[in-house]
Amino acid sequence: MNALKPQQLDPRLAGLVHGIDLQALSRVPAARLETTALPNIGTLELVSPDGFERDYQQLYLSMFHGGERERPDLIVQRLRDDLDGRRSGLAPYRVVGIRDHNGQAVGAAQFSVLPLPKLGYAVPYMQYIYIRSQNRRQDLSEVLHTMALAVATADSGIDGGQGIVPFTLFETEPPNHGTTASSQSTATKRAQIHAKSGSRGMMLVDESGQLCSSHVQPGLEFGDRPITLTWAIRPSPAPQDSSHFRIDDELGLSLLTAYYRSLREEGFREENVALAENMARARCTGRRFVEIALDAITPAMYQNLEPAESLP
Structure with missing residues (x-):
């Protein structure tokens, strides 16, 4: 994961996880990721509300049936509220997405970061994780799991927490x-x-x-x-x-x-x-x-x- 090139991380995500050892949070060895996952990643990003609505929403809808998926308009509004600072003090809600080299959405992880202040923990609650069919068996879901841990680690330290995830x-x-x-x-x-x-x-x-x-x-x-x-x-x-x-x-x-x-x-x-x-x-x-x-x-x-x- 540490072999990700700077241009493969969008600025918002890069700034959030700066200084975190990504490979230490990965279950997959670096040598394997360099042959399976990393060549298929154009960009890893913190997905914006407009980006989700335009590029990820249809993939999300295709992956989950109606009874198990949240309405996408609610997801978009939550991302917009977070971006505009209207969710200050609430549990962070994040969507980390992967695009291919053509800018097309490959997959995403949608999660909340649950604070457990008495224990000094922050726990990512993975609500949805999905990869389009043509990119399965490339360890991309493992990349998303790693980034969820990294983002939760960053979020847990924003208010002076211990950073234990x-x-x-x-x-x-x-x-x-x-x-x-x-x-x-x-x-x-x-x-x-x-x-x-x-x-x-x-x-x-x-x-x-x-x-x-x-x-x-x-x-x-x-x-x-x-x-x-x-x-x-x-x-x-x-x-x-x-x-x-x-x-x-x-x-x-x-x-x-x-x-x-x-x-x-x-x-x-x-x-x-x-x-x-x-x-x-x-x-x-x-x-x-x-x-x-x-x-x-x-x-x-x-x-x-x-x-x-x-x-x-």
């Missing part, structure tokens, strides 16, 4: 999730890919040893019901950062609070957020946070946990 947080479907053989296979393959990256599930366990999901995602639009997915954590490759954390109640509850606060700050419907948060906090009663292998998660751990909720 121990992991990336993201949500995923459990193995074998879905209503068809194809969707179940896709979910299982995705879980296997996440596991190969070192990601682990963050769950709850009661005194009897019974596990359940700790994550309730609110409905994105009016009338949408909350759904249970799986929280996953992907440790930072930087040992000085990833060695700091362990999954326990202090970390789990801090993440829960920061996650729902960020949704409110980003303008999601209060009734949807409140319902999901109340459900998640109710699950925490009499249980503690633990981490488990992603491929050890079973349907009983995330289905029909509340009478008012069921996964589609």
Whole structure:
């Protein structure tokens, strides 16, 4: 990653991550990146609101179905508010994008940086990450993961923080999730890919040893019901950062609070957020946070946990 040429970083992104050792945050060796990813990168950028609307929006829409994607106009407005200084004091929201040598959008990572002040952490919550089909298997998603860690590190130090970014947080479907053989296979393959990256599930366990999901995602639009997915954590490759954390109640509850606060700050419907948060906090009663292998998660751990909720 340190072999990126100056012209491959747009000025806003270059200024933000200046002085950060990018290769230390990469899971992929530098020699491999120099043959797989870097030749296919025209520009890495902090995507502007106009840039997202003009160049990334259609790619984003093509990658996610309606029930799992946020409306792009809300993303554009959030980026515009951030650029104009109207989100000062709120959790940073970032889109890091890759363009090819012709200036076409290749892929992007869209994430919030969740501050955990009591622990001295900043955690990138990866909402969406996507690469167009012709550029897959080029380690470009790994480049985006690296840049998310770098941007979160920079954001965590802006207000005098410790700059500790121990992991990336993201949500995923459990193995074998879905209503068809194809969707179940896709979910299982995705879980296997996440596991190969070192990601682990963050769950709850009661005194009897019974596990359940700790994550309730609110409905994105009016009338949408909350759904249970799986929280996953992907440790930072930087040992000085990833060695700091362990999954326990202090970390789990801090993440829960920061996650729902960020949704409110980003303008999601209060009734949807409140319902999901109340459900998640109710699950925490009499249980503690633990981490488990992603491929050890079973349907009983995330289905029909509340009478008012069921996964589609």
